[in-house]
Amino acid sequence: MGRGLLLTSNLPQLQNLIKRDPTAYKEEFLQQWNHYNSIRQIFKIHPEEQAQHFRELVAFISQVATSYPQETAEFPSHISSLLLENYGTLSPDTRKTLVQNLVMLRNKEVISSIDLLKSLFPILPRTTSPTLRSFIRKTILSDIRTANLRSKNHKLNRAVQAMLFGMVERGMDGEVVGDKGKLRASNGPTTDRTAHNGEEAMWAVILTKELWRKGIWTDTKPVAIIALGCFHPVTKVQSASVHFFLGSDEDKEDSDDEQEEEIDVRAMHHRRDINKKTRSGDKKMQKKLNAAKKKRHNKPEAVANFPALQLLNDPQTFAEKLYDILHHYDKRFSLDHKILLMQLLSRVMGAHKLCVLGFYTYIVKYLTHRQLRVPSIMVALAQSVHDLTPPDALIPVIRKLAQEFVHPGVGSEVIAAGLNAIREVCRRQPWSMEEDLLGDLIEYRKSRDKAVTAAARGLLQLFREVNPGMLKRRERGKDASMGLASGTKPLPFGHSADAAVDIEGLALLEDHLQKLREEDDVEMGDEDDEAAWEGWDLDSDSSDDESEGWLDVPDDDGDLNISDSEDEAEKEKGQQEISKTRVSTLATTKILTPSDFALLNDLRIQEASKAVDGGGGSHAKRKLATLEANKKAIQSGQQDNSFISENDILGPRKKAKADYAERMASIQKGREGREKFKSNKGKVNKEVASSSTNREKARNKPIMMILSSGAVRGKKKASLREKQQRLRKHIDKSKKMRH
Numbered sequence: 001m002g003r004g005l006l007l008t009s010n011l012p013q014l015q016n017l018i019k020r021d022p023t024a025y026k027e028e029f030l031q032q033w034n035h036y037n038s039i040r041q042i043f044k045i046h047p048e049e050q051a052q053h054f055r056e057l058v059a060f061i062s063q064v065a066t067s068y069p070q071e072t073a074e075f076p077s078h079i080s081s082l083l084l085e086n087y088g089t090l091s092p093d094t095r096k097t098l099v100q101n102l103v104m105l106r107n108k109e110v111i112s113s114i115d116l117l118k119s120l121f122p123i124l125p126r127t128t129s130p131t132l133r134s135f136i137r138k139t140i141l142s143d144i145r146t147a148n149l150r151s152k153n154h155k156l157n158r159a160v161q162a163m164l165f166g167m168v169e170r171g172m173d174g175e176v177v178g179d180k181g182k183l184r185a186s187n188g189p190t191t192d193r194t195a196h197n198g199e200e201a202m203w204a205v206i207l208t209k210e211l212w213r214k215g216i217w218t219d220t221k222p223v224a225i226i227a228l229g230c231f232h233p234v235t236k237v238q239s240a241s242v243h244f245f246l247g248s249d250e251d252k253e254d255s256d257d258e259q260e261e262e263i264d265v266r267a268m269h270h271r272r273d274i275n276k277k278t279r280s281g282d283k284k285m286q287k288k289l290n291a292a293k294k295k296r297h298n299k300p301e302a303v304a305n306f307p308a309l310q311l312l313n314d315p316q317t318f319a320e321k322l323y324d325i326l327h328h329y330d331k332r333f334s335l336d337h338k339i340l341l342m343q344l345l346s347r348v349m350g351a352h353k354l355c356v357l358g359f360y361t362y363i364v365k366y367l368t369h370r371q372l373r374v375p376s377i378m379v380a381l382a383q384s385v386h387d388l389t390p391p392d393a394l395i396p397v398i399r400k401l402a403q404e405f406v407h408p409g410v411g412s413e414v415i416a417a418g419l420n421a422i423r424e425v426c427r428r429q430p431w432s433m434e435e436d437l438l439g440d441l442i443e444y445r446k447s448r449d450k451a452v453t454a455a456a457r458g459l460l461q462l463f464r465e466v467n468p469g470m471l472k473r474r475e476r477g478k479d480a481s482m483g484l485a486s487g488t489k490p491l492p493f494g495h496s497a498d499a500a501v502d503i504e505g506l507a508l509l510e511d512h513l514q515k516l517r518e519e520d521d522v523e524m525g526d527e528d529d530e531a532a533w534e535g536w537d538l539d540s541d542s543s544d545d546e547s548e549g550w551l552d553v554p555d556d557d558g559d560l561n562i563s564d565s566e567d568e569a570e571k572e573k574g575q576q577e578i579s580k581t582r583v584s585t586l587a588t589t590k591i592l593t594p595s596d597f598a599l600l601n602d603l604r605i606q607e608a609s610k611a612v613d614g615g616g617g618s619h620a621k622r623k624l625a626t627l628e629a630n631k632k633a634i635q636s637g638q639q640d641n642s643f644i645s646e647n648d649i650l651g652p653r654k655k656a657k658a659d660y661a662e663r664m665a666s667i668q669k670g671r672e673g674r675e676k677f678k679s680n681k682g683k684v685n686k687e688v689a690s691s692s693t694n695r696e697k698a699r700n701k702p703i704m705m706i707l708s709s710g711a712v713r714g715k716k717k718a719s720l721r722e723k724q725q726r727l728r729k730h731i732d733k734s735k736k737m738r739h
Contacts, residue, residue, distance in 0.1 A: 011032070011056055011057075011060045014028055014029075014032070014060070015060055015063050015064055018064045018067055019063075019064065019067065022064070022067035022068065026068070029064065029067075029068060029071070030071070032057065032060065032061070033061070033071060033072075035057065036054075036057045036058075036061060039053065039054050039057065040054070040078065040082075043082075044082075044086065047086065047089050047090055047091070047094070048091070051091060051093070051094055054094070055093065055094060055097045058079065058097060058098065058101050059097065059101055061075055062075075062101040062104050062105055063104075065105060065108065065110050066108050066110060069110075072110075075105075076102065076105050076110060076111045076115065079098050079101060079102050079105075079119075080102065080115075080118075080119040082098060083095070083098050083099065083102070083119060083123055084119065084122055084123070087123060087126055088126075092129055092132075095127070095129075095132065096129070096131075096132055099120070099123070099132065099135070099136065100135075102116060102119060102120075103116065103139055106143070113143050113144075113147055113156055114156060114159050114160075116139075116143065117140060117143065117144075117159075117160055117163065118163070120136050120139065120140055121140070121163050121164075121167065121203075123136060124136050124137065124140075124203050125167075125199035125200045125202070125203050126199075137206075137207070140207060141207070141210055141211065141214075144156070144157075144160060144211060144216060145211075145214065145216055148216050157217065157221070158221075161217075161221045161222070161225065164204040164207065164208055164225050165204075165224070165225050165228070167200040167201055167203070167204035168200075168201040168204045168205070168225060168228050168229050168232065168237075169228065170200060170201075171197075171198055171200065171201050171232060171233070171234065171237075172228075172231070172232060172233070174198075174233040174234065175233065197234070198232065198233075198234030198236060198237045201229060201232050201234065201237045202234070202236060202237050202240065204225065204229070205225070205226055205229045205237060205240045205241050205244070206240070208222045208225045208226055209226065209240070209244050212244075212308070218307075219311070220311045220313060223308050223311045223312060223313075224313055226241045226244050226245070226308075227241070227312060227313070227318060229241030230242055230245075230318075230322065230344070231321055231322075231325065235333070235337060238337075239337060239340060242340045242341065242343075242344045243340070244305060244308065245305050245308055245309060245344050245347065245348075246305070246340070246343055246344060246347065247305040265289065265292060265659075265660070265661040266659065266660045266661060268285060268288060268289070269285075269660065269661070269664065272285055289661075306351065309347055309348060309351045309352075310351065312348065312352075315348050315351075315352040315354060316352070316354050318348060319345055319348045319349055319352075319354050319356050320356060322341060322344060322345045322348070323345060323356050323358055323359055323362070325341065326338060326341045326342065326345065326362065327358065327362055330362075335372060335373065336373075339373055339376050339377060339380070342363065342376075342377065342380040343376070343379070343380045343383075345359060345380070345384065346359075346379075346380040346381070346382075346383040346384035347383060349383075349384040349386070350383045350384055350385070350386055350428075353386045353387075353388050355388065355389060355390065356384075357390070357393050359384060360381075360384075360393045360394065360396075360397050361396075363377065363380070363381055363397070364396065364397060364400050367381075367397070367400050367401055367404055367405075368404050369404055369405055369410055369414045369417075369418075374417075375417060375646040375649045375650055376646060378417065378421040378424075378649045379644055379645065379646055379648075379649055381397065381421065381425065382421060382424035382425050382428070382644055382649075383643075383644065385425050385428040385429050385432075386428055386429070387428065387429060388494075389428070389429050389432075390493075391429060391431040391432045391493055394425060394429055394432035395432055395434065397425070397432075398422055398425065398426075398432055398433060398434070398437070399434075399437070401418050401421055401422050401425075402418065402422065402437060402440075402441065404418070405417060405418025405419075405421070406418040406419060406422075406441060406444070412447070412449035412451060412452050413451065413650070413653060415444065415447075415449075415452050415455075416449070416451035416452050416454070416455045416650070416651045416653075417649050417650055417651070419441060419444065419452065419455035419456055419458075419459055420455050420458070420648060420649050420650070420651050421649055422441065422459065423455065423458050423459045423462055424644060424648065424649070426459070426462060426463070426466075427462055427466075430462075430463070430466040430467050430490065431467075431492075431493045433463070433470065435470045438459075438463060438470055438471070439471075439472065441456065441459055442456055442459055442460045442463075442471075442475065443456070444456040445457050445460060450652060451651045451652050451653055451654075454651060454652055455651050460475065461622070464476060464477050464479070464480045465480075466490060467490045468480035468481070468483065468484055469484065469489070469490070478617075479619050501583055502583045502584055502587075503584070503587060503600075504604075505600055505603065505604040505607070506584040506586055506587060506600065507582060507584040508600065508603040508604065508607060509584075509586060509596065509599060509600045509603060510584045510585075510586040512599070512603055513586070601627065601630065601631055602631075604627055605624065605627045605628060605631065608620060608623050608624040608627055609624060611623075611624075612624055
């Protein structure tokens with residue numbers, strides 16, 4: 001009896017003993033198990049009674065559950081049902097304990113991953129504790145990552161993806177109310193309210209994005225989950241889903257990770273000016289400034305998630321649904337949210353070459369120079385155009401851009417933005433431009449503003465390449481005129497170019513590899529060549545009977561031809577002409593790797609550089625610039641030609657006015673290596689070191705120390721005559737200093 005009472009009151013000791021010998025202490029465990037069942041029934045009715053003791057029993061049973069698997073078979077379901085059914089009435093400590101012990105049972109392999117995730121997914125949107133929410137999120141992600149570490153766990157992935165899809169789908173029947181996309185309050189149970197408020201769908205999108213970003217899920221299922229989130233009635237869920245496809249990182253509010261605060265450089269300098277100056281303060285401020293500069297420099301640009309866009313199922317239907325939402329809720333959504341939807345719709349249209357003709361009539365009303373964020377709208381317009389877009393749908397858009405942005409009544413920056421937007425649209429569909437309008441637009445190349453001139457010249461150069469027939473004879477240029485004279489014409493709308501027979505510049509790579517191969521053969525075969533030349537004249541010395549003269553070479557056919565130097569020169573010239581137009585067979589005999597294409601690009605750059613040095617003209621310079629830009633795009637991972645930014649629309653601009661931090665940095669840079677303007681008195685800047693004078697020391701004394709000094713008291717007791725003499729002396733000295 002003493003042993004039983006001692007063990008029942010000391011659960012940690014009993015836990016230790018059970019782990020050593022489960023069979024010997026089975027009766028004591030059963031006593032605790034029965035006690036747990038009785039308290040659990042009471043706990044369901046009155047959660048506040050004996051909560052501490054209940055948590056201790058749950059932790060004890062979770063630790064020893066592996067020793068008694070048959071007796072504790074229902075224990076995980078007890079914890080799961082308590083969490084799911086009574087989550088709102090449980091105290092925060094009890095919730096945390098139950099979740100932690102449920103995760104412990106998974107770590108001990110008492111329950112499977114699917115059972116654990118079925119319990120954690122419904123809890124995640126309902127919890128209000130940041131600590132518990134972060135713990136649940138990390139547990140879900142780590143469990144799925146561990147299950148897919150060695151090989152893909154398709155069974156678990158399908159189950160989890162079905163749960164996430166259901167979390168998004170349960171709130172799809174909600175009604176959008178208000179500008180913020182909030183939903184009407186639901187009078188149903190808590191689970192229904194959570195689904196209709198978008199919390200479940202939001203967490204499903206967050207977890208799916210995280211698993212995609214970590215490379216755990218890379219197939220079409222996660223893309224389908226987030227694609228469904230793009231049509232969710234809650235604006236926050238819709239925005240997070242759209243950001244996934246756009247590749248931007250502006251939805252940071254969905255993350256529990258601590259985000260670094262933006263450093264206000266101007267406020268930091270202001271605090272430094274009004275606070276006490278110390279060396280440690282200077283070092284801290286400089287450290288923060290360096291960190292802010294490094295963070296601003298290393299901040300990556302937003303790049304569209306092209307793999308996810310390519311994995312969309314039925315992109316035409318997806319694009320049409322996006323346009324329907326954009327058009328239907330035009331007055332309900334904010335401008336920023338509408339621009340997000342425009343950008344995603346344009347991405348899908350450009351990536352899959354889709355035609356949603358209503359989009360161009362919708363976007364026309366936003367193409368005004370007074371519209372907020374009009375550069376982003378222009379970017380969305382240009383990205384939606386491709387070579388299969390009907391020109392009839394784009395001609396009104398081009399006219400609207402020209403009427404609103406390109407006229408003398410607006411600023412030079414507006415004109416440059418309009419010309420650049422027109423150029424980007426016409427680059428993708430040249431037939432959307434009218435000949436008369438083109439002649440008016442390219443006249444802006446004579447403008448005095450640099451940005452306008454560059455934009456107009458870019459438009460002129462574009463049509464010299466794609467359709468020089470629309471230009472006047474004097475504006476076509478040499479290459480375009482020669483192409484028209486030879487009968488070269490642009491392809492009509494809907495016609496595609498002939499199939500490619502060779503990779504441009506592949507002959508350069510083939511010649512380069514052949515040259516390397518020959519050099520290796522020469523290095524390895526020098527000794528063999530010398531051995532082959534040995535004894536070449538043995539036939540003449542081998543016997544005296546043989547004649548020592550020339551050997552007669554029989555010419556049975558009588559057609560032995562000996563070519564002279566002129567014939568050889570003509571043959572070499574003909575071979576060189578053929579080699580310019582020859583088709584390389586390297587692609588049919590070798591698998592080209594990314595390093596081969598990188599080497600091919602370098603060889604093409606070298607060839608273009610030689611052409612520029614040899615006086616190739618502007619055409620060779622443009623070709624070199626294009627190759628170098630492609631090389632930079634490959635190195636940065638942006639190889640999609642449809643990706644443009646607002647800088648492409650705005651073009652080169654004048655230097656903006658510097659802010660406070662930039663002005664201070666410029667001032668400090670100008671002071672480097674310059675002597676400070678100060679007196680040479682003292683022992684720092686003098687040739688012979690000396691201490692400061694008493695007069696200098698008196699200047700730095702506190703006022704209370706010199707109030708009782710003789711000099712101050714003498715001034716107070718001075719007579720009127722002495723004051724007049726002192727004043728006259730001061731006036732005379734001042735006059736001498738002026739002269």
